[in-house]
Amino acid sequence: MTTPGINVWVFVTGCLLTPSIPVKSNIMDITANYTASHIDTSATTQADKAITLLRWTYGLVPIVAGTDKFIHLLTDWDKYLAPAFANILPMPVYSFMNIVGLIEIVAGALVLIKPRIGSLVVGLWLIGIAINLLFTGQYYDVAVRDTVMAIGAFSLCILTSRNK
Numbered sequence: 001m002t003t004p005g006i007n008v009w010v011f012v013t014g015c016l017l018t019p020s021i022p023v024k025s026n027i028m029d030i031t032a033n034y035t036a037s038h039i040d041t042s043a044t045t046q047a048d049k050a051i052t053l054l055r056w057t058y059g060l061v062p063i064v065a066g067t068d069k070f071i072h073l074l075t076d077w078d079k080y081l082a083p084a085f086a087n088i089l090p091m092p093v094y095s096f097m098n099i100v101g102l103i104e105i106v107a108g109a110l111v112l113i114k115p116r117i118g119s120l121v122v123g124l125w126l127i128g129i130a131i132n133l134l135f136t137g138q139y140y141d142v143a144v145r146d147t148v149m150a151i152g153a154f155s156l157c158i159l160t161s162r163n164k
Contacts, residue, residue: 047159054156055115058122062108069101077101080142082135111153116160123153 068074077100078093086093107125111118126146133143 047162051115051156051159054119054152054159055111058119058153058156059108059112059115062104062111062122062125064108066101066104066106066108069097069104080129080133080136080139082132084135085132111156116157119153119156119160123150123157126150126153 065074069077077097081093081097086096089096104125107118107121109118111122127150130143130146130150133139133146
Protein backbone atom coordinates (compact mmCIF):
# COMPACT_ATOMS: atom_id res chain seq x y z
CA MET A 1 0.00 0.00 0.00
CA THR A 2 1.35 3.43 -0.89
CA THR A 3 0.95 6.71 0.92
CA PRO A 4 -1.06 9.57 -0.63
CA GLY A 5 2.12 11.71 -0.88
CA ILE A 6 3.86 9.03 -2.96
CA ASN A 7 0.81 8.69 -5.22
CA VAL A 8 0.72 12.46 -5.81
CA TRP A 9 4.48 12.53 -6.54
CA VAL A 10 4.17 9.68 -9.02
CA PHE A 11 1.12 11.25 -10.66
CA VAL A 12 2.78 14.66 -11.11
CA THR A 13 6.26 13.53 -12.10
CA GLY A 14 5.65 10.10 -13.57
CA CYS A 15 8.55 8.61 -11.64
CA LEU A 16 9.05 6.92 -8.35
CA LEU A 17 12.22 7.74 -6.49
CA THR A 18 12.02 4.88 -3.98
CA PRO A 19 11.69 1.59 -5.91
CA SER A 20 10.99 -0.40 -2.75
CA ILE A 21 7.54 1.17 -2.42
CA PRO A 22 4.97 -0.64 -4.60
CA VAL A 23 2.89 1.56 -6.88
CA LYS A 24 -0.06 0.59 -9.02
CA SER A 25 1.13 0.32 -12.61
CA ASN A 26 -1.97 2.07 -13.98
CA ILE A 27 -1.47 5.28 -11.96
CA MET A 28 0.11 7.08 -14.92
CA ASP A 29 -2.23 5.58 -17.54
CA ILE A 30 -4.23 8.69 -18.40
CA THR A 31 -5.35 7.06 -21.66
CA ALA A 32 -7.23 4.23 -19.93
CA ASN A 33 -10.68 5.72 -20.64
CA TYR A 34 -10.02 6.65 -24.28
CA THR A 35 -11.43 4.68 -27.17
CA ALA A 36 -9.17 2.40 -29.19
CA SER A 37 -8.50 5.21 -31.70
CA HIS A 38 -6.86 7.26 -28.97
CA ILE A 39 -4.51 4.58 -27.65
CA ASP A 40 -0.97 5.83 -27.25
CA THR A 41 2.17 4.12 -26.00
CA SER A 42 3.32 4.94 -22.48
CA ALA A 43 6.69 6.11 -23.85
CA THR A 44 4.96 8.74 -25.99
CA THR A 45 2.77 9.75 -23.08
CA GLN A 46 5.81 10.20 -20.86
CA ALA A 47 7.65 12.12 -23.61
CA ASP A 48 4.64 14.41 -24.06
CA LYS A 49 4.62 15.10 -20.32
CA ALA A 50 8.33 15.93 -20.43
CA ILE A 51 7.81 18.23 -23.41
CA THR A 52 5.01 20.06 -21.64
CA LEU A 53 7.03 20.47 -18.45
CA LEU A 54 10.13 21.67 -20.32
CA ARG A 55 8.11 23.95 -22.58
CA TRP A 56 6.49 25.79 -19.67
CA THR A 57 9.77 25.95 -17.75
CA TYR A 58 11.85 27.30 -20.63
CA GLY A 59 9.01 29.58 -21.67
CA LEU A 60 8.14 31.18 -18.35
CA VAL A 61 11.58 31.40 -16.69
CA PRO A 62 13.10 33.62 -19.42
CA ILE A 63 9.97 35.80 -19.39
CA VAL A 64 10.23 36.27 -15.61
CA ALA A 65 14.01 36.86 -15.72
CA GLY A 66 13.65 39.22 -18.67
CA THR A 67 10.93 41.22 -16.93
CA ASP A 68 13.07 41.41 -13.81
CA LYS A 69 15.86 43.08 -15.81
CA PHE A 70 13.66 46.19 -15.66
CA ILE A 71 12.64 46.07 -12.00
CA HIS A 72 15.57 44.27 -10.28
CA LEU A 73 13.28 42.55 -7.81
CA LEU A 74 15.11 39.19 -7.89
CA THR A 75 18.67 40.55 -8.07
CA ASP A 76 20.83 43.36 -9.40
CA TRP A 77 21.37 41.93 -12.89
CA ASP A 78 23.96 44.55 -13.84
CA LYS A 79 26.57 42.87 -11.64
CA TYR A 80 26.48 39.72 -13.78
CA LEU A 81 27.87 41.42 -16.88
CA ALA A 82 31.59 40.78 -17.19
CA PRO A 83 33.65 43.99 -16.92
CA ALA A 84 35.48 43.08 -20.14
CA PHE A 85 32.15 43.24 -21.98
CA ALA A 86 30.76 46.20 -20.00
CA ASN A 87 33.80 48.31 -20.90
CA ILE A 88 33.22 47.96 -24.65
CA LEU A 89 29.49 48.76 -24.58
CA PRO A 90 28.41 51.98 -26.28
CA MET A 91 25.76 52.46 -23.54
CA PRO A 92 25.38 52.14 -19.78
CA VAL A 93 25.17 48.59 -18.40
CA TYR A 94 21.61 49.24 -17.17
CA SER A 95 20.44 50.10 -20.69
CA PHE A 96 22.17 47.04 -22.11
CA MET A 97 20.51 44.82 -19.52
CA ASN A 98 17.12 46.25 -20.50
CA ILE A 99 17.83 45.11 -24.07
CA VAL A 100 18.84 41.71 -22.68
CA GLY A 101 15.53 41.63 -20.80
CA LEU A 102 13.56 42.27 -23.99
CA ILE A 103 15.46 39.50 -25.78
CA GLU A 104 14.74 37.08 -22.93
CA ILE A 105 11.03 37.92 -22.94
CA VAL A 106 10.83 37.32 -26.69
CA ALA A 107 12.84 34.08 -26.39
CA GLY A 108 10.55 32.79 -23.65
CA ALA A 109 7.45 33.63 -25.68
CA LEU A 110 9.01 31.87 -28.67
CA VAL A 111 9.43 28.69 -26.60
CA LEU A 112 5.72 28.80 -25.72
CA ILE A 113 4.65 29.45 -29.33
CA LYS A 114 7.25 27.45 -31.30
CA PRO A 115 9.05 25.23 -28.78
CA ARG A 116 11.50 23.64 -31.21
CA ILE A 117 12.96 26.94 -32.40
CA GLY A 118 12.48 28.75 -29.10
CA SER A 119 14.27 26.10 -27.06
CA LEU A 120 17.24 26.27 -29.42
CA VAL A 121 17.35 30.06 -29.03
CA VAL A 122 17.09 29.82 -25.22
CA GLY A 123 19.76 27.09 -25.09
CA LEU A 124 22.22 29.16 -27.13
CA TRP A 125 21.38 32.24 -25.06
CA LEU A 126 22.11 30.33 -21.84
CA ILE A 127 25.48 29.18 -23.21
CA GLY A 128 26.26 32.83 -24.00
CA ILE A 129 25.32 33.83 -20.46
CA ALA A 130 27.53 31.06 -19.03
CA ILE A 131 30.49 32.25 -21.12
CA ASN A 132 29.93 35.83 -19.93
CA LEU A 133 29.82 34.62 -16.32
CA LEU A 134 33.15 32.84 -16.74
CA PHE A 135 34.67 36.15 -17.84
CA THR A 136 33.53 37.80 -14.59
CA GLY A 137 36.00 35.69 -12.63
CA GLN A 138 33.21 34.77 -10.22
CA TYR A 139 29.69 33.29 -10.39
CA TYR A 140 31.11 29.96 -11.60
CA ASP A 141 28.24 28.18 -9.87
CA VAL A 142 25.72 30.19 -11.87
CA ALA A 143 27.68 29.48 -15.08
CA VAL A 144 27.47 25.74 -14.38
CA ARG A 145 23.74 26.02 -13.61
CA ASP A 146 23.10 27.95 -16.83
CA THR A 147 25.05 25.34 -18.82
CA VAL A 148 22.91 22.57 -17.32
CA MET A 149 19.80 24.60 -18.09
CA ALA A 150 21.01 24.94 -21.69
CA ILE A 151 21.28 21.15 -21.91
CA GLY A 152 17.65 20.96 -20.79
CA ALA A 153 16.64 23.48 -23.45
CA PHE A 154 18.51 21.51 -26.12
CA SER A 155 16.72 18.39 -24.87
CA LEU A 156 13.39 20.12 -25.44
CA CYS A 157 14.53 20.92 -28.98
CA ILE A 158 15.38 17.26 -29.57
CA LEU A 159 12.09 16.03 -28.06
CA THR A 160 10.01 18.40 -30.16
CA SER A 161 11.91 17.37 -33.30
CA ARG A 162 10.48 13.84 -32.99
CA ASN A 163 7.07 15.19 -34.07
CA LYS A 164 8.39 16.43 -37.41
